[in-house]
Amino acid sequence: xxxxxxxxxxxxxLKKSLSKTRTGITDRIEQLVSYYKNxxxxxxEELEEILITADVGVQTTLRLVEDxxxxxxxxxxxxxxxxxxxxxGKMLDILRKGSDGSWQDKxxxxxxxVGVNGVGKTTTIGKLAKLYKDDGxxxxxxxxxxxxxxxxxxxxxxxxxxxxxxxxxSKGSDPGAVVFDAVHASKSxxxxxxxxxxxxxxxxxxxxxxxxxxxxxxxxxxxxxxxxEVLLVLDATTGQNAISQAKTFxxxxxxxxxILTKLDGTAxxxxxxxxxxxxxIPVRMVGTGEGVEDLQPFDAQNFVEALFS
Amino acid sequence: MAFEGLSEKLSRAFKRLTGKGxxxxxxxKDAMRxxxxxxxxxxxxxxxxxxFIKKVSSRAVGQExxxxxxxxxxxxxxxxxxxTQLMGGTLSKISFSPKLPTIIxxxxxxxxxxxxxxxxxGNYLKGQGKNPLLVGCDVYRPAAVEQLKQIGDKLSIAVYYxxxxxxxxxIADASIKYAVSHNxxxxxxxxxxxxxxxxxxxEELEETKxxxxxxxxxxxxxxxxxxxxxxxxxxxNDKLxxxxxVLTKLDGDTxxxxxxxxxxxxxxxxxxxxxxxxxxxxxxxxxDRMASRILGMGDILSLIEKAQANIDEKKARELEKKIxxxxxxxxxxxxxxxxLKNMGSLSHxxxxxxxIGGKKLKGIQLDxxxxxxVEAIINSxxxxxxxxxxxxxxxxxxRIAAGSGTSxxxxxxxxxxxxxxxxxxxxxxxxxxKGKKGKIKxxx
Numbered sequence: 001x002x003x004x005x006x007x008x009x010x011x012x013x014l015k016k017s018l019s020k021t022r023t024g025i026t027d028r029i030e031q032l033v034s035y036y037k038n039x040x041x042x043x044x045e046e047l048e049e050i051l052i053t054a055d056v057g058v059q060t061t062l063r064l065v066e067d068x069x070x071x072x073x074x075x076x077x078x079x080x081x082x083x084x085x086x087x088x089g090k091m092l093d094i095l096r097k098g099s100d101g102s103w104q105d106k107x108x109x110x111x112x113x114v115g116v117n118g119v120g121k122t123t124t125i126g127k128l129a130k131l132y133k134d135d136g137x138x139x140x141x142x143x144x145x146x147x148x149x150x151x152x153x154x155x156x157x158x159x160x161x162x163x164x165x166x167x168x169x170s171k172g173s174d175p176g177a178v179v180f181d182a183v184h185a186s187k188s189x190x191x192x193x194x195x196x197x198x199x200x201x202x203x204x205x206x207x208x209x210x211x212x213x214x215x216x217x218x219x220x221x222x223x224x225x226x227x228x229e230v231l232l233v234l235d236a237t238t239g240q241n242a243i244s245q246a247k248t249f250x251x252x253x254x255x256x257x258x259i260l261t262k263l264d265g266t267a268x269x270x271x272x273x274x275x276x277x278x279x280x281i282p283v284r285m286v287g288t289g290e291g292v293e294d295l296q297p298f299d300a301q302n303f304v305e306a307l308f309s
Numbered sequence: 310m311a312f313e314g315l316s317e318k319l320s321r322a323f324k325r326l327t328g329k330g331x332x333x334x335x336x337x338k339d340a341m342r343x344x345x346x347x348x349x350x351x352x353x354x355x356x357x358x359x360x361f362i363k364k365v366s367s368r369a370v371g372q373e374x375x376x377x378x379x380x381x382x383x384x385x386x387x388x389x390x391x392x393t394q395l396m397g398g399t400l401s402k403i404s405f406s407p408k409l410p411t412i413i414x415x416x417x418x419x420x421x422x423x424x425x426x427x428x429x430x431g432n433y434l435k436g437q438g439k440n441p442l443l444v445g446c447d448v449y450r451p452a453a454v455e456q457l458k459q460i461g462d463k464l465s466i467a468v469y470y471x472x473x474x475x476x477x478x479x480i481a482d483a484s485i486k487y488a489v490s491h492n493x494x495x496x497x498x499x500x501x502x503x504x505x506x507x508x509x510x511x512e513e514l515e516e517t518k519x520x521x522x523x524x525x526x527x528x529x530x531x532x533x534x535x536x537x538x539x540x541x542x543x544x545x546n547d548k549l550x551x552x553x554x555v556l557t558k559l560d561g562d563t564x565x566x567x568x569x570x571x572x573x574x575x576x577x578x579x580x581x582x583x584x585x586x587x588x589x590x591x592x593x594x595x596x597d598r599m600a601s602r603i604l605g606m607g608d609i610l611s612l613i614e615k616a617q618a619n620i621d622e623k624k625a626r627e628l629e630k631k632i633x634x635x636x637x638x639x640x641x642x643x644x645x646x647x648x649l650k651n652m653g654s655l656s657h658x659x660x661x662x663x664x665i666g667g668k669k670l671k672g673i674q675l676d677x678x679x680x681x682x683v684e685a686i687i688n689s690x691x692x693x694x695x696x697x698x699x700x701x702x703x704x705x706x707x708r709i710a711a712g713s714g715t716s717x718x719x720x721x722x723x724x725x726x727x728x729x730x731x732x733x734x735x736x737x738x739x740x741x742x743k744g745k746k747g748k749i750k751x752x753x
Contacts (some may be wrong), residue, residue, distance in 0.1 A: 239535025
């Protein structure tokens, strides 16, 4: 899947969409640096608040700040502007732990797209389908959100837009059966990529999570040789609950990666750092706009650089 | 839940502090550190937290600690009162226009749940005898209008839409005329999700608002929103002027701190909450419940309040006097029992305790009937017997058992329990009672 990485404007685009984030964090750190010439407790407290405001999460923030505090003491760092570099390095370490681009190269491939309600699963599927189509792949979509009103129609519109066939049944039918059909259709039509849409579900709904497990089992059973990815779509606007989402979805269907959407707003998306540090689930892609092109591979270096440049 | 309840943290922080007269500055400062973390973990915006802590601290210092509460609980009580106050005090309703129809406009970010909420609100108002009209003005998201149509069909609520028209203002305009001619008294306009920084789309909303002059502009906010909730709410309010908020997806396990953030920056009330996938899962907003949810404390606050309301201070003092003079009788025993009963069923009380609520206490059988039986036995005694248990011989016991529908064994057990309690209290009474008022333990 070289097509993904060839896009030259990726870095700029990400930078642009993160510029609001960047202004936020960087400005405030600059302010801090000029305000606190010497490092004291108040400085660390402020630092803590900056990270919390970025939705990094209380636990991760405390750990990050504590680490930095220790390092500052150990290395006897006297200037607060060096702290920025330290922080950058720490965030990068955390984000790099799981990032690995190799998943994109194996075909045939099944992508099971999961997440809570309203995070942008169907839109992301449209964008993903477009990326694979542009790369010359045969793409099939499975309309396994049989619950929400007009979810099937929404996916069909995307199918028409990008030129991918949609495997569907009527609303209210068993999503497992839709996925079963879609897997067999993909095999017989020799599709390279099958992307399965699922209904949004809050992770604390037991029955719905069971349903998802069943869908996951059907894919494993019916197409074991396919390269399966279970991708959790996360809304960048989400706060601490994202950790709980990632945890529960991981337990249920062993998610292999995260797609972070809506990063073109003012939300900081810092929760990704929290999730990576606590759960070690790599971020695969980021959604940075409403356009069909606005989905890029996640790059830890770029992400952190864009935050701090 | 990954979060340790605030009350557990507080009770740990306050272990060494018991029975103090007033909340000192240090008490409050220690407690506030925990409160601050709890609020941040719940996604309340940090600036809002800062303000809040400042305000509550100054109110809490110097407060008399109620006799039935520990300093920690007293702080929680103050925090909760302020939190509830900040979130609107009492519940707030949809206002209806004197000139028909009432026009409600739903706005918000993508994926916050506008379309579903529009349907739920329609259903809610229909239930109140209104004749609502849903209007599909989301001309951008694929199949959004189709979604609204399907929801309308399911609820038997009329839906107005224009298939090939992309001009939101003109659709909204036409829908009002349609509503008037078709006797709809409420119009609910569903709009496309948009980013608060998208100037073109925000302008579109402003234009639509100017054109239809809605009675209510409701901002739909996902309860799981993080720190950014303030920016979103403030932008929508500044540009559009909202009248209220609907908080969605509260059936998840989020603590929902966004509710507080949104209220604090806009000053606009939260009017409804979405609590499920079904179309009747929309409820009026209760500030007090939200407060304890944000604090992550089960319903301990209700418990504190119930204890406050039901344990009669005067009676507690009389009881203390009796214990000192060792005149504790079955009558007093019954009194205690009734006070306990006023607080609700035992299982309900346990439900309200953080750390216990939700988790089922499978091993333990909570039998409210046992309390009822005790009550029945005492009620079957004569006044004399209640005051002087020594009178209870076997023939009296037989009568009491028959009268209360219990057995002699059960009556005997109660008498023994009562005597144990009395003996315990005798020892208790001979100790120094200062500072122990109102802390009498029940024998079961």
